[in-house]
Amino acid sequence: MNLRDAKILITGGSSGIGFETARTLIEAGAQVAITGRDEAKLQAAAEKLKAHGIRADVSDAADVQRMVDETVRVFGSMNVLINNAGIGSFAPLVALDLAEFRRVMDTNVFGAMLAGQAAARQFIAQGKGGSLINIASTAAQRGFANGTAYTASKFALAAMTECWRAELRTHGIRVMQLNPSEVVTEFQARMGHQQVVNETKLRAREIAHAIKAMLEMDDRGFVTELTVWATNPK
Numbered sequence: 001m002n003l004r005d006a007k008i009l010i011t012g013g014s015s016g017i018g019f020e021t022a023r024t025l026i027e028a029g030a031q032v033a034i035t036g037r038d039e040a041k042l043q044a045a046a047e048k049l050k051a052h053g054i055r056a057d058v059s060d061a062a063d064v065q066r067m068v069d070e071t072v073r074v075f076g077s078m079n080v081l082i083n084n085a086g087i088g089s090f091a092p093l094v095a096l097d098l099a100e101f102r103r104v105m106d107t108n109v110f111g112a113m114l115a116g117q118a119a120a121r122q123f124i125a126q127g128k129g130g131s132l133i134n135i136a137s138t139a140a141q142r143g144f145a146n147g148t149a150y151t152a153s154k155f156a157l158a159a160m161t162e163c164w165r166a167e168l169r170t171h172g173i174r175v176m177q178l179n180p181s182e183v184v185t186e187f188q189a190r191m192g193h194q195q196v197v198n199e200t201k202l203r204a205r206e207i208a209h210a211i212k213a214m215l216e217m218d219d220r221g222f223v224t225e226l227t228v229w230a231t232n233p234k
């Protein structure tokens with residue numbers, strides 16, 4: 001697609017991968033709406049990016065419908081969803097808290113489903129195809145110690161990606177999955193972890209670059225799944 005024709009909704013665009021992706025796509029000529037739950041942080045990010053900010057929690061069905069409706073109202077239509085909002089939580093099985101597991105699933109799985117559903121309905125109603133990128137993770141490809149909640153949520157997102165792709169292809173809708181390896185963002189600090197930051201680690205910029213390339217391919221084709229690793233992380 002030509003990014004000058006792109007009317008994009010990015011969930012979780014107030015920091016990290018979503019923020020940098022919004023910046024990259026706006027620089028390329030796209031119109032971009034970003035979401036997040038923290039209103040002050042979201043509006044500050046939107047102002048900086050010259051994006052449209054919509055306070056919305058993806059785990060809330062009414063918020064999700066409102067964010068899609070507002071994107072369509074502001075841009076006239078919507079042809080890209082980047083399903084990016086996500087949280088982490090890591091604990092060994094024997095210490096895993098059910099409420100915490102549910103909190104991760106609420107955003108990473110049920111929230112992604114609600115956003116994908118609202119976008120798909122909009123794309124189908126418009127009748128002009130569309131592009132949907134699910135931001136999964138290398139945690140969608142293999143499990144690891146302490147990863148029960150997070151990897152389960154990302155494996156579920158990968159499974160939904162395959163189902164949506166099978167259902168939506170006939171409508172000209174491209175359903176894609178991107179798997180970043182570790183990226184330097186606020187993701188780990190939000191869990192109280194101190195991330196090791198150095199020049200070998202992936203930045204959100206590398207992920208934004210991959211997303212831009214996936215969208216820019218002519219609509220007759222699409223990348224089903226893309227995984228991004230750091231070359232030699234220390």
Ligand SMILES: NC(=O)c1ccc[n+]([C@@H]2O[C@H](COP(=O)([O-])OP(=O)(O)OC[C@H]3O[C@@H](n4cnc5c(N)ncnc54)[C@H](OP(=O)(O)O)[C@@H]3O)[C@@H](O)[C@H]2O)c1
Binds near residue numbers: 138
């Ligand atoms: N960083 C990594 O190493 C890494 C690696 C692989 C995959 N990923 C995935 O990449 C995506 C983005 O992560 P990031 O690293 O950029 O993290 P981040 O810097 O913590 O950004 C997360 C964004 O999502 C928003 N968000 C979280 N829960 C939300 C909800 N329920 N509804 C709406 N917005 C919500 C946050 O804003 P509010 O808190 O204000 O809502 C924020 O804008 C996630 O899906 C994550 O799983 C990250």
